[in-house]
Amino acid sequence: MVIMKFKNSKKLFKEAKKYIPGGVNSPVRAYKGIDTAPPFISKANGSKVYDEDGNEYIDFVGSWGPMILGHNHPAIREALAKQLELGTSYGAPTRLENEMARLITEIVPSVEMLRMVNSGTEATMSALRLARAYTKREKIVKFAGNYHGHEDSLLAQAGSGALTHSVAGSAGVPANVIKNTIVANYNDIEGIESIFRHYGKQIAAVILEPISGNMGVVPAKQEFLDKLREVTDQYGSLLVFDEVMTGFRVALGGVQSLYSIKPDLTCFGKIIGGGLPVGAYGGKREIMEMIAPSGTVYQAGTLSGNPLTMTAGLTTIKILKENPEIYDQLEEKAQKIQKGIEKAIIETGVTANVNRVGSMMTIFFSDNPVYDYDSAKKCDTKNYSKYCKLMLEMGIYLPPSQFEAFFVSYAHSNKDIEKTIKANGFACAKLL
Numbered sequence: 249m250v251i252m253k254f255k256n257s258k259k260l261f262k263e264a265k266k267y268i269p270g271g272v273n274s275p276v277r278a279y280k281g282i283d284t285a286p287p288f289i290s291k292a293n294g295s296k297v298y299d300e301d302g303n304e305y306i307d308f309v310g311s312w313g314p315m316i317l318g319h320n321h322p323a324i325r326e327a328l329a330k331q332l333e334l335g336t337s338y339g340a341p342t343r344l345e346n347e348m349a350r351l352i353t354e355i356v357p358s359v360e361m362l363r364m365v366n367s368g369t370e371a372t373m374s375a376l377r378l379a380r381a382y383t384k385r386e387k388i389v390k391f392a393g394n395y396h397g398h399e400d401s402l403l404a405q406a407g408s409g410a411l412t413h414s415v416a417g418s419a420g421v422p423a424n425v426i427k428n429t430i431v432a433n434y435n436d437i438e439g440i441e442s443i444f445r446h447y448g449k450q451i452a453a454v455i456l457e458p459i460s461g462n463m464g465v466v467p468a469k470q471e472f473l474d475k476l477r478e479v480t481d482q483y484g485s486l487l488v489f490d491e492v493m494t495g496f497r498v499a500l501g502g503v504q505s506l507y508s509i510k511p512d513l514t515c516f517g518k519i520i521g522g523g524l525p526v527g528a529y530g531g532k533r534e535i536m537e538m539i540a541p542s543g544t545v546y547q548a549g550t551l552s553g554n555p556l557t558m559t560a561g562l563t564t565i566k567i568l569k570e571n572p573e574i575y576d577q578l579e580e581k582a583q584k585i586q587k588g589i590e591k592a593i594i595e596t597g598v599t600a601n602v603n604r605v606g607s608m609m610t611i612f613f614s615d616n617p618v619y620d621y622d623s624a625k626k627c628d629t630k631n632y633s634k635y636c637k638l639m640l641e642m643g644i645y646l647p648p649s650q651f652e653a654f655f656v657s658y659a660h661s662n663k664d665i666e667k668t669i670k671a672n673g674f675a676c677a678k679l680l
């Protein structure tokens with residue numbers, strides 16, 4: 249086993265804390281609860297990331313989802329280099345934006361029109377404003393443990409960093425805003441029926457991650473999604489899928505193609521930017537036409553649809569579309585890792601189980617299956633933290649929180665997978 253040194257990362261983290269809140273620009277990156285400084289990454293290529301101490305890691309964070317093809321993909325790099333010659337941002341319409349909107353509307357049939365923004369947060373925030381305008385209602389239903397970015401009304405019992413750092417909501421969110429948010433239990437059909445019986449005619453939209461990645465990977469049950477479609481139709485509310493993480497990840501057409509459900513609006517991010525900052529929301533023409541300047545719902549952005557993001561995103565999506573076998577191979581690779589992890593769980597007797605959908609997975613340190621926020625919260629997060637650190641020391645870079653997803657990329661080789669399984673076996677044994 250190589251002994252890792254983290255001297256430079258530790259030094260950089262100390263410096264970062266002087267200038268950046270908590271030393272990071274997004275909370276989960278701070279490795280809180282994990283007994284080490286976060287590795288400061290200096291470069292990435294294929295399945296690997298490298299830190300400032302020269303350590304090499306097999307990367308299962310994948311920039312939190314976008315890097316489905318691996319880092320520094322030659323086709324994306326070449327396309328970006330060409331675009332760089334032409335300028336980086338114009339704040340004016342481009343052919344590339346047409347191409348992006350056409351491609352996504354072709355791949356995701358529920359999306360008839362699309363508006364590009366710069367992050368997943370912006371996408372969900374804008375989609376909800378639109379839903380409220382369309383329905384002329386104010387209440388929103390969201391699910392505990394789902395995370396839709398840091399928009400005020402969605403920071404109630406949120407997953408991801410909010411769950412990792414035990415921030416139930418967030419300071420600074422006006423009570424007046426949050427009073428219109430109804431928090432429901434994920435996968436709970438009776439719960440949602442009851443909410444609609446009480447508030448149905450006041451609910452503008454139900455928003456959810458149809459496969460959640462932000463309390464670890466927790467898939468919705470088909471019957472649950474069917475029920476959501478049924479009640480939203482019945483009461484005239486909109487169904488909004490947050491496919492920021494799952495879009496183009498669990499399948500080219502996202503969760504909605506796997507479950508054959510048509511949401512009214514869908515939010516995207518991550519993969520569609522090919523590693524550059526991105527978000528988008530889209531859906532039924534009749535609803536989307538309400539956005540300014542066609543309609544009265546205002547939403548704008550200086551860098552929205554910028555040519556660099558469009559180039560990286562288009563290149564990524566085209567590769568995925570033209571090579572459908574990528575998804576089969578992602579499934580194969582992820583399945584191999586899952587089986588390897590599960591074998592070690594059985595052999596060592598460590599208390600854990602795995603949830604996986606395609607190339608997204610989580611090892612939960614719990615003796616119960618995880619299917620919602622409460623079952624996720626029962627996990628032994630201290631054990632996850634120890635596990636994560638042990639894996640890091642063996643060169644496996646995992647999300648530093650129990651409540652995030654591992655992302656397998658097309659660039660992960662058999663050798664990477666074998667090394668990961670071996671390290672996992674060792675870590676599980678050490679945990680006992």
Ligand code: HOZ
Pocket residue numbers: 274275276277311312408409462652
């Ligand atoms: N909210 C992101 C994961 N679900 C974390 C993003 C980041 O730290 O970069």
